[in-house]
Each structure stands twice: as C-alpha cells, then as structure tokens.
Amino acid sequence: MAVYTDVNDEDLIAFLSHYDLGGLLSCKGIAEGVENSNFYLHVEAGSFILTLYEKRVAEADLPFFLGLMEHLAAAGVTCPLPVRNHAGTALGRLAGRPAAIVTFLDGYSIHHPDAAHCSALGEALARLHLAGAGFGLSRENSLSVGGWRKLFEPQAARADEIEPGLRRLIAEELDLLERDWPKNLPSGVIHADLFPDNVLFLGDRLSGLIDFYFACDDAFAYDLAISFNAWCFDAVGVYDEGKGRALIDAYRRVRPLSARELAAFPLLARGAALRFLLTRFVDALNVPPGALVRPKDPREYLTKLRFHQSIATARNYGVDA
Amino acid sequence: MAVYTDVNDEDLIAFLSHYDLGGLLSCKGIAEGVENSNFYLHVEAGSFILTLYEKRVAEADLPFFLGLMEHLAAAGVTCPLPVRNHAGTALGRLAGRPAAIVTFLDGYSIHHPDAAHCSALGEALARLHLAGAGFGLSRENSLSVGGWRKLFEPQAARADEIEPGLRRLIAEELDLLERDWPKNLPSGVIHADLFPDNVLFLGDRLSGLIDFYFACDDAFAYDLAISFNAWCFDAVGVYDEGKGRALIDAYRRVRPLSARELAAFPLLARGAALRFLLTRFVDALNVPPGALVRPKDPREYLTKLRFHQSIATARNYGVDA
Numbered sequence: 125m126a127v128y129t130d131v132n133d134e135d136l137i138a139f140l141s142h143y144d145l146g147g148l149l150s151c152k153g154i155a156e157g158v159e160n161s162n163f164y165l166h167v168e169a170g171s172f173i174l175t176l177y178e179k180r181v182a183e184a185d186l187p188f189f190l191g192l193m194e195h196l197a198a199a200g201v202t203c204p205l206p207v208r209n210h211a212g213t214a215l216g217r218l219a220g221r222p223a224a225i226v227t228f229l230d231g232y233s234i235h236h237p238d239a240a241h242c243s244a245l246g247e248a249l250a251r252l253h254l255a256g257a258g259f260g261l262s263r264e265n266s267l268s269v270g271g272w273r274k275l276f277e278p279q280a281a282r283a284d285e286i287e288p289g290l291r292r293l294i295a296e297e298l299d300l301l302e303r304d305w306p307k308n309l310p311s312g313v314i315h316a317d318l319f320p321d322n323v324l325f326l327g328d329r330l331s332g333l334i335d336f337y338f339a340c341d342d343a344f345a346y347d348l349a350i351s352f353n354a355w356c357f358d359a360v361g362v363y364d365e366g367k368g369r370a371l372i373d374a375y376r377r378v379r380p381l382s383a384r385e386l387a388a389f390p391l392l393a394r395g396a397a398l399r400f401l402l403t404r405f406v407d408a409l410n411v412p413p414g415a416l417v418r419p420k421d422p423r424e425y426l427t428k429l430r431f432h433q434s435i436a437t438a439r440n441y442g443v444d445a
Numbered sequence: 446m447a448v449y450t451d452v453n454d455e456d457l458i459a460f461l462s463h464y465d466l467g468g469l470l471s472c473k474g475i476a477e478g479v480e481n482s483n484f485y486l487h488v489e490a491g492s493f494i495l496t497l498y499e500k501r502v503a504e505a506d507l508p509f510f511l512g513l514m515e516h517l518a519a520a521g522v523t524c525p526l527p528v529r530n531h532a533g534t535a536l537g538r539l540a541g542r543p544a545a546i547v548t549f550l551d552g553y554s555i556h557h558p559d560a561a562h563c564s565a566l567g568e569a570l571a572r573l574h575l576a577g578a579g580f581g582l583s584r585e586n587s588l589s590v591g592g593w594r595k596l597f598e599p600q601a602a603r604a605d606e607i608e609p610g611l612r613r614l615i616a617e618e619l620d621l622l623e624r625d626w627p628k629n630l631p632s633g634v635i636h637a638d639l640f641p642d643n644v645l646f647l648g649d650r651l652s653g654l655i656d657f658y659f660a661c662d663d664a665f666a667y668d669l670a671i672s673f674n675a676w677c678f679d680a681v682g683v684y685d686e687g688k689g690r691a692l693i694d695a696y697r698r699v700r701p702l703s704a705r706e707l708a709a710f711p712l713l714a715r716g717a718a719l720r721f722l723l724t725r726f727v728d729a730l731n732v733p734p735g736a737l738v739r740p741k742d743p744r745e746y747l748t749k750l751r752f753h754q755s756i757a758t759a760r761n762y763g764v765d766a
Contacts, residue, residue, distance in 0.1 A: 149553075154475050154476070155473070164485050
C-alpha cells in the first residue's frame with residue numbers, strides 16, 4: 125500500500141499544463157506499489173497513472189526505468205508507456221518530488237494462477253527479454269549475488285528470531301552461491317520482480333506487465349528463476365510441477381534456453397529464493413509499529429530455498445533438459 | 446487514507462456476477478474515506494466505486510446511507526448512485542464485509558476554495574436539503590449536542606495536553622450549548638460532513654457531493670454551520686467574510702433561512718466547531734503509533750470556536766439578517 129504524498133488540485137493542474145492531456149477530471153491516490161505514491165488520473169485524454177517517486181527509488185535511476193518502459197512499449201510489450209511533456213521528457217516534478225505520468229492498463233492480478241496463467245507469463249517474460257535488446261541504458265542489479273551479504277550481515281544476529289538455525293543456513297548458502305554463481309550466462313534487461321502482483325490479466329489473457337522499478341541488467345535465466353519461485357509453488361511452498369513446466373516450456377518456445385542456462389537453473393532458483401528470503405527478513409525486522417503494510421512472511425522463501433537445495437538438475441523440476 | 450481489506454480477483458468476479466455490469470477490467474484500492482475500504486472499479490459498463498464497509502460504520506445504518514443516495518440522485522442531486530444487483534438490492538457481501546457499488550463521479554477537491562466555490566456549495570447544500578424531503582428512512586445524529594458530553598468525558602483529563610485550559614473551556618461550552626441549543630428548527634436529512642474533501646469540482650462547476658456516511662436527520666441550519674466552518678476560514682482559522690457571505694447568500698437563494706434559523710446561527714456555528722474540536726481531539730489522542738494517517742489538528746477548531754464565542758448575531762458574519 126502506497127500513497128505517501130498528497131497532491132492538491134492547484135499543483136496538479138499546473139503540472140498538467142505541461143502535457144497535451146486536456147483538463148483534469150479526477151485524481152485518486154491508489155494503493156499500488158510499495159516504493160512510490162501512485163494516483164489514478166482521469167484527464168480529457170483518458171486514464172493514466174501518476175507516480176510520485178519517494179525516497180526509496182534513486183532519482184538517478186529514473187531515466188533508466190522510464191526509458192525502458194518506452195523502449196519496451198515500442199517493441200510491442202504491453203507495459204505502461206510514459207507520457208512526454210512539452211519539453212520532450214517523461215520526468216517532471218510535482219509536490220517536491222520527481223513525477224511521471226504513464227498509460228493506465230486494464231487488467232487485474234490473479235490470486236491463484238493456474239498452469240495457463242504460468243504459460244502466458246512464460247511467453248511474456250521471454251518476449252520482454254528479447255524486446256530489451258538495443259536499449260541504450262544499463263543498471264546494475266544491486267540485489268544479485270554481490271549484494272546479498274551486505275543485506276544480510278547487519279541483521280544476521282537476528283536471523284534466528286525468524287527460525288532457529290536460520291543464521292547458519294543463510295551463511296552457508298551465501299558461501300556456496302558466492303563461490304559457484306554462474307557467470308557469463310545470456311544477459312540483458314530483466315524485470316527482476318515479476319510476481320503475480322505485477323502481471324495483469326483479463327480472464328486468461330495477459331494484458332500487461334507493470335512496476336519496472338527493480339529492472340536491471342542480469343542473466344535472463346535468473347529472471348525466469350524469480351518468476352518460477354513466485355508463480356509455481358502453492359501457498360504453503362510446495363512445488364507444482366504442472367505450473368513449473370508450463371512456465372518454462374512457454375518461455376523456451378519464444379526464447380530457447382541454452383544447455384548452460386538449464387544446467388545453472390537450480391542454482392539460480394536457490395539464489396532467487398535467497399534474495400527474497402533476505403529482503404523479506406530485513407523488512408520483517410524493520411516494520412514501523414502500527415504500519416498498515418503487513419510484511420510478507422520470509423519463511424515462504426525459506427521453504428522454497430530448502431526445496432531447491434534438494435534439486436540436482438533441472439530435470440528434477442519436471443523440465444526437459 | 447483507507448483500504449483496509451484486500452479483494453482478490455476470484456471473490457470480486459463472483460461478486461460482480463450478481464450485477465449487470467459486464468466483465469471486470471480493473472480494480473484498484475483508493476485512498477479515499479477514512480471509515481471504509483474503497484476501490485476504483487473499471488468494468489465493461491464503465492467506472493464505479495466499490496466500497497467495503499469496515500467496523501466503524503454500523504451495518505444497520507447501511508440501508509439508510511444507500512437508500513439516501515438513491516433518493517437524492519433521483520431528485521437531481523449529483524451524488525454517487527448505488528447500483529442494484531440481480532436481487533434488487535444495493536447491499537451485497539464481499540470479503541466477509543458488507544459491500545456496495547456506486548457510480549464514479551468525475552471531479553476533484555479544491556485545496557483553496559474561493560468565494561465562487563463557496564457560492565456553488567451553498568446552492569448545492571440547499572438543493573440537497575430540499576431533495577431529502579420524502580425520504581422514508583431516518584437516522585439520529587449521534588454527533589449532535591446529545592452526544593458531545595459522552596465523547597468528551599472519557600478523555601477530558603487529557604484535554605490540557607492539547608492546550609492548557611482546554612478542559613475547562615470545553616466543559617463550560619458544553620454546559621452552555623446543552624442549555625441553549627435551539628430546538629424545533631426546520632429539519633430533515635443533512636450531510637453533516639460537507640468539507641472540501643467531500644465536494645467535487647470541475648473547474649468552478651460543482652460536479653458532485655460524496656461520502657454520505659455521516660448523513661442523518663437534524664436541523665438544516667446546523668448542516669450549513671458545519672460547512673460554514675469548513676469552507677469560510679483561512680488555514681490559520683481567520684474568518685473570511687467574502688466566503689461566508691457567498692455561502693450563505695447562495696444557500697438562501699434556494700432555501701430561504703427563517704428569522705429563527707438566522708438568530709440561532711452563531712450558536713449552531715459554536716456547536717459545529719465544538720463537534721469537530723471534540724472528534725479531532727479524541728482522534729489525536731488515539732492515533733496508533735506509526736499510522737500513515739496524520740490526525741487533523743484539533744486547535745484549528747478551537748480557534749473557530751473562540752471566534753464564534755465572540756459573535757453576537759449573524760450580522761457580525763457580514764450576513765444580512
């Protein structure tokens with residue numbers, strides 16, 4: 125749940141005067157995204173999303189995120205398209221914050237994705253990876269293997285509050301992943317957070333990908349592993365082979381996976397599980413009292429990590445290798 | 446800021462199957478109203494607001510609120526119109542809560558209303574009072590003079606935390622208002638919370654009145670006094686005679702005020718100031734730590750109360766009596 129900043133009509137009307145969107149009709153704060161303040165914006169030109177970037181998003185990264193959405197939309201990906209103002213830029217300032225307007229996409233998040241949804245996602249993710257080719261900007265993935273130890277160590281002493289033995293398990297996993305993390309896999313722009321919340325459907329049809337504020341350059345197969353963890357397990361963390369196969373097979377039909385990517389997949393899935401275990405663990409320890417945002421349970425990702433630790437090859441996921 | 450309850454696609458689609466609104470296109474939690482969870486709902490039939498009623502609204506009052514909006518809309522007031530389901534009722538159940546769908550109104554709240562806005566409001570408020578005639582249900586105003594002492598006394602010992610001497614000031618004001626509160630003024634359905642947040646404009650044109658969840662039966666002139674306090678003072682609590690006159694004159698052109706109503710107006714304005722001073726005072730003492738909702742400053746209404754205490758007749762507001 126977001127909306128940290130209020131926008132009044134005077135400031136908003138002045139801001140809109142720099143765009144060709146017609147008059148203001150309505151603007152309502154929406155509970156979407158956890159990093160920024162988002163508003164449903166209705167103007168004479170149609171429906172849009174207005175985003176005010178709060179402190180958690182680095183202002184220096186905004187040209188990357190906005191430029192990426194523009195690049196992907198031009199390449200046929202159904203993602204929000206930033207609207208340029210009269211100065212020719214998508215990035216403005218409103219209520220003392222960097223601000224942008226993007227197109228509004230219809231669609232809703234699927235609470236219980238089935239194999240057909242996973243298949244639609246696999247295809248869309250592969251198309252996203254191909255569509256990123258030729259995008260001129262780059263952004264390092266600060267939440268990949270090189271960033272995990274920095275995330276963990278300041279809070280390590282409290283890991284056993286989540287579950288006894290967790291500190292040691294994470295420390296050993298970090299050692300192994302830092303040593304064995306695959307290098308030089310096919311890479312490019314990845315979404316890096318393609319959870320069900322960020323994928324819109326209209327019935328069985330995937331209607332949009334949203335929230336590109338973790339996008340960065342990294343291995344494509346790592347992005348696939350993040351979505352594999354997010355979409356192909358049930359609520360208690362048990363792997364669903366039908367969904368896993370649907371996701372990966374659909375992905376491969378658009379962008380084939382190399383033998384090296386397949387061989388690395390179980391390790392990438394462990395890394396992807398550790399990454400969300402760590403951020404959820406840190407978030408769970410740092411919830412302001414009385415906050416309306418309920419932190420996600422880190423143990424869901426601990427269960428997934430343990431499962432991947434038991435996997436020798438991608439074949440064990442039921443995937444043809 | 447609201448949205449206390451999440452709604453998933455499965456439950457929402459099942460809920461919508463009881464309405465003739467076509468398929469679900471989008472549903473986003475919005476930060477509107479403080480009592481309920483509200484959602485911007487886009488379906489094939491258009492844009493709507495979905496409201497889930499949380500604990501602070503008594504379920505027994507919902508037929509009054511929904512029936513009132515239907516009655517007022519039929520009488521030409523631009524307010525949200527509840528949508529009836531196949532069973533012929535506007536009240537359903539979703540995510541374990543009472544729920545309703547109402548039409549979406551374009552427009553936005555005015556941060557700095559001017560005299561023209563106050564004039565538009567005065568006319569709309571008078572039309573609302575006339576349009577309420579013939580509505581079959583009634584609801585007592587629990588936040589009128591009979592309810593203030595109950596609100597104050599449990600917290601009275603802490604009043605001086607807001608400002609030294611406040612406990613005594615409120616106690617004396619309560620004694621006076623309970624003794625002198627005007628009886629038998631022209632009455633009917635009032636909105637009782639027509640602050641700028643609840644009035645939508647498109648430019649200078651008033652486009653809608655929203656949030657009827659304090660509506661009740663009471664004196665029309667008391668409703669006018671509530672809006673007078675909310676619209677006709679500047680940010681530091683100084684009365685603006687131009688706005689006050691614009692509001693009251695526009696009201697009287699549609700629904701003339703009797704000599705008794707005018708004579709009672711300064712006392713009604715004191716009561717209206719005390720009512721919001723009291724609820725803001727109680728809210729300020731009961732904010733959960735870390736909550737995202739910043740309580741409104743009770744002292745704004747203390748300043749207004751003191752001003753009204755200095756007023757002998759409505760003429761002192763610059764109003765013709």
